[in-house]
Amino acid sequence: MTAAISCENLTKKFGALLAVDNVSMTIPKGSIVGFLGPNGSGKSTVIRMLSGILTPTSGTGQVLGYNILTDSERIKHHIGYMSQKFSLYEELSVSDNLDFYAGIYGLKGESARKKKAELIDMAGLTGREKQIAGSLSGGWKQRLALSCALLHDPEILILDEPTAGVDPVSRRIFWEVIRELAKRGITVLVSTHYMDEAETCDFIYFIFFGKLLISGTPLELKEQAKAATLDDVFIGLVESQENNLLRGGELPHA
């Protein structure tokens, strides 16, 4: 198995707060890996460290063989990153947003024009090229943000709650695009609170209070917990951990 992303004992402290505690993961090339956990459990912090945006307090990580501590600029050129806040320029049109990001990635001329046309088509944005991004609905903004994140043909897509606040139909269309990209060999790491999305991932890591608690395929996790749904797996897990903490116990490591 070739790993697209791996990290060992990744740890992040914000002052006295231990936001991420010794997280180790391996994400194989071409897989869709779901990153789950309650609010504030450390998902975004791990994602930001792996994307080269945030420096870990300790631990190491590799993205496509690049070291997250020393090669963060190279990493940024090989990944597509999209956060729940969609970094779009609201006052610019759909077309201008794509041109702006193409410029950031150094795309020019015919190749930039072709890539832009391909992504407009993929995202179903045809006919909306001149529309101001700020006037798009959440689902369309999300598709535009995804297109911007794909302009430079990244080998890895890192998505931090990309479907938060987006309607069910748009979520389904978005996931169809994600699965199509994975079929083409793109590795996807995605954090989500939606269990139907988690269900379609190849593998899941579950983080709680900064620690990885469990990992496995959706089927493995349900079988281990003797639960019918992933919802039941995670609700049971969070409740047992909270009870454990109330009794003064410590969180176990995965």
Ligand SMILES: Nc1ncnc2c1ncn2[C@@H]1O[C@H](COP(=O)(O)OP(=O)(O)OP(=O)(O)O)[C@@H](O)[C@H]1O
């Ligand atoms: N820049 C920062 N400075 C201080 N504390 C931070 C910072 N970023 C995150 N935190 C804290 O670290 C913890 C983990 O936050 P993080 O955003 O990684 O969680 P999350 O699992 O992504 O949550 P959510 O599902 O709500 O997005 C939280 O307690 C958060 O308040």
